[in-house]
Amino acid sequence: MKRLELTDLITLLRECAGEEEGVDLDGDILDVPFAELGYDSLAVLQTTGRIERDFEVLLDEEAVDEAETPRVYLELINRALSERAGV
Amino acid sequence: MTGTSLLERPGVTGRGAQARTTPAVVTGIGVVAPNGLGAAAWWAAVLRGESGIRPLTRFDASGYPARLAGEVPGFVAEDHVPSRLMSQTDQVTRLSLVTAEEALKDAGVEAAELPEYAAGAVTASSAGGFEFGQRELQALWSKGSQHVSAYQSFAWFYAVNTGQISIRHGLRGASGVLVSEQAGGLDAVGQARRQLRRGSSLVVTGAVDSALCPWGWAAHLAEGRISVSDDPGRAFLPFSADACGYVPGEGGALLVLESATAARDRGARVYGTVAGYAATFDPAPGAGGGSRLGAAAELALDDAGVRPDQVDVVFADGAGERVADRAEARAISDVFGEYGVPVTAPKSMTGRLAAGGGALDLAAALFSLRDQVIPPTTGTRRPAEDCPLDLVTGAPRRGAQLRTALVLARGRGGFNAAAVVRA
Numbered sequence: 001m002k003r004l005e006l007t008d009l010i011t012l013l014r015e016c017a018g019e020e021e022g023v024d025l026d027g028d029i030l031d032v033p034f035a036e037l038g039y040d041s042l043a044v045l046q047t048t049g050r051i052e053r054d055f056e057v058l059l060d061e062e063a064v065d066e067a068e069t070p071r072v073y074l075e076l077i078n079r080a081l082s083e084r085a086g087v
Numbered sequence: 088m089t090g091t092s093l094l095e096r097p098g099v100t101g102r103g104a105q106a107r108t109t110p111a112v113v114t115g116i117g118v119v120a121p122n123g124l125g126a127a128a129w130w131a132a133v134l135r136g137e138s139g140i141r142p143l144t145r146f147d148a149s150g151y152p153a154r155l156a157g158e159v160p161g162f163v164a165e166d167h168v169p170s171r172l173m174s175q176t177d178q179v180t181r182l183s184l185v186t187a188e189e190a191l192k193d194a195g196v197e198a199a200e201l202p203e204y205a206a207g208a209v210t211a212s213s214a215g216g217f218e219f220g221q222r223e224l225q226a227l228w229s230k231g232s233q234h235v236s237a238y239q240s241f242a243w244f245y246a247v248n249t250g251q252i253s254i255r256h257g258l259r260g261a262s263g264v265l266v267s268e269q270a271g272g273l274d275a276v277g278q279a280r281r282q283l284r285r286g287s288s289l290v291v292t293g294a295v296d297s298a299l300c301p302w303g304w305a306a307h308l309a310e311g312r313i314s315v316s317d318d319p320g321r322a323f324l325p326f327s328a329d330a331c332g333y334v335p336g337e338g339g340a341l342l343v344l345e346s347a348t349a350a351r352d353r354g355a356r357v358y359g360t361v362a363g364y365a366a367t368f369d370p371a372p373g374a375g376g377g378s379r380l381g382a383a384a385e386l387a388l389d390d391a392g393v394r395p396d397q398v399d400v401v402f403a404d405g406a407g408e409r410v411a412d413r414a415e416a417r418a419i420s421d422v423f424g425e426y427g428v429p430v431t432a433p434k435s436m437t438g439r440l441a442a443g444g445g446a447l448d449l450a451a452a453l454f455s456l457r458d459q460v461i462p463p464t465t466g467t468r469r470p471a472e473d474c475p476l477d478l479v480t481g482a483p484r485r486g487a488q489l490r491t492a493l494v495l496a497r498g499r500g501g502f503n504a505a506a507v508v509r510a
Contacts (some may be wrong), residue, residue: 018170038171046174046237053233 002085003054004077006030009047009070016050017043030071041065044073051077057084090131101271110362111280113508114355115194115343119295121157121336121437124269125189130454133462134483139438140334141321145299148436151349152326153313155322156299157336157438175238176251177216178337179297184189184255184339185246185270187296191256194355196344198289199257206253206289207260209279210341211271211442213498214306216243217298225300248281253290265442268498270366272339272445273506276363279344288349294444297337307335311498313406320466323439325405325432326412326478328471333407336434339443340450358453366448369375370501380404380503381418384493388422389507400461402448402494405432407439409471415495416474425475429484433462445496449506452492456510460485 010025019025020038029037034044048064051057057080067073094507108328116126121139123129132139139157148154164181165173172184187208191198193410198206202433217238226234240249246264253262265274272294279292298306308311314332316322323334350357365386367379401423404415421431433451434444455461470478494506 014170016174018173020171021169042175042237042240049233049237086388 002081004055004074004081005053006070006074008017009074012047012050013039013043016047031069033068034070034073035068053080089173096461109283109346110358111283111344111362112347112350113358113453114345114350115190115192115196116453117189117193117341118447118450119162119182119186120161120338120447121159124159124162124293126193126450126467131346131449132450133433133436134460136436136463136465136482138439138465139336140322140436143299146301148304151304151308152315153304153308154317155314155319155334157334157338157440158299159338172251175234175242177219177242177247177297179212179216179295180242180247180251182297182338183210183295183341184251186258186453187252187291188338190291190341190343194345195363196289196343196353196355198291201289204260205260205287206291207262207287208249208258208267208280208291209263209275209282210249210252210292211265211267211275211294212245212248213266213268213296213441213445214298214303215245216247217303218300219243221250221300221302232491248295256291258291260290261285267502267504268500269439269441270498270502270504271442272447273364273449273494273496273504274366274502275368275442275446276344276361276449277504277508278363278364280364283344283346289343289345291341292344293339293341293449294442295341296441296443296448298441299335299337307423312406314407323407323435324467325403325407325435326470326474326476327467330407330409330412334438336438336440337443338437338440338447340446342446342449352497359456359508359510361391361506362509363387363389365390365505367503368501369503378414378418378497378503380415380497382419383503383505384418384422384495387493387507391507391509393427393507393509398423398428398474398493399487399489399492400452400455400492401428401430401432402452402492403432404495404497405434405464406497411497412471413473415497416470416476420475427478428477429461429479429487430476431461431479432464433464435467445494445504448494448496449508452494452508455492456508458460459489461489
């Protein structure tokens with residue numbers, strides 16, 4: 001089963017929404033809110049669209065809105081991926 | 088005039104008479120043009136008579152009837168625009184951000200340090216982020232809605248340049264966007280001047296435009312006034328008997344407009360005053376009455392309190408199309424007399440930049456007043472018999488004292504605008 005790791009997410013964020021100057025995405029960012037990483041809701045939306053396309057998965061819009069950190073966001077995606085794999 | 092009653096509406100009068108009457112002065116200029124990136128490089132190229140009209144490189148235009156354009160050369164967006172903005176901006180916005188930054192730096196002002204709502208941005212745009220829009224529409228059509236960028240929600244939008252400039256520099260004051268094609272570059276400055284009268288102390292204004300993508304190209308072709316010549320030196324010839332249409336280009340200028348009081352208080356260098364502005368609208372085709380461009384010129388002179396014999400140079404719209412050139416020549420000679428005032432159209436070196444064109448001409452007029460030189464209309468060797476203009480051709484003209492310039496612009500669809508700048 002495919003899982004999305006933090007390094008994959010960082011790559012996607014960079015591709016979809018660039019990189020804020022002065023933010024170290026390679027540091028310990030699992031619990032740093034997206035807003036502090038320089039990614040607003042639209043940046044997350046753009047990245048979510050990309051993940052939905054690439055992994056052929058549909059994510060819950062409200063849950064995505066509430067996922068404020070990479071850790072929560074990754075949990076959400078990986079849960080969706082495993083649920084789909086279990087079907 | 089309705090303008091007076093507007094200014095005196097409740098809530099506006101409270102700001103005091105001084106704000107309403109203090110002149111609007113230009114303290115900063117930023118330029119991005121096909122013949123120069125940056126105001127200094129562009130102006131030097133203009134005075135050398137150096138054209139930026141070349142075969143299109145942005146996309147493969149070999150299969151189209153028209154293949155020449157004025158592209159901004161050597162613009163590497165990544166060198167100027169932060170990575171976070173790259174995925175959410177069209178070429179037109181990237182060019183605008185660079186130009187706004189130059190203008191503010193030139194003015195020597197940190198807009199973010201001004202009182203919170205004192206500074207704003209008023210730009211013009213004729214097509215928004217067209218190239219971005221084309222890419223997303225292609226994705227929608229060929230792959231489906233899941234493939235459309237979330238940023239399409241604003242990246243295409245007419246107001247996007249105003250918005251991104253405002254966010255970047257913290258310009259939270261009165262702002263807006265004007266959409267009137269080539270006239271827009273002047274209309275924006277007219278609107279910025281109104282905002283200064285209503286109490287703003289600084290407005291970044293003008294226009295930068297770009298739509299050199301197949302979709303934008305198709306729009307130019309559909310209108311049927313684009314030049315299909317393959318000779319860069321003869322493709323766009325304003326007021327020439329050989330005029331054969333216009334060459335589209337990208338770029339423009341952004342100006343920092345300040346109330347004279349605010350500029351004086353901070354000891355700013357001043358390029359000139361936007362002393363007059365007016366806009367008119369042409370009657371519907373076939374309705375009679377003809378072009379209202381001359382009326383815009385007269386109203387702008389009136390607004391500036393300037394007589395025609397006090398105007399030292401006219402920056403013409405220069406459509407490069409016989410009927411429109413004739414109409415403009417008639418409008419100019421009705422106001423100034425035949426061969427009555429030096430006229431120039433340096434856009435012969437850039438092509439028509441849509442909203443950016445009027446703004447770039449305004450920048451050229453201000454540099455003309457500063458350097459006491461009229462840039463030439465290139466390509467055109469002499470005006471056609473039916474265009475009785477004292478057209479400056481070949482080389483820059485020096486010698487006459489330049490204190491007042493009139494800038495004219497016409498936008499597709501009947502828009503006319505005129506602005507008067509004084510040294």
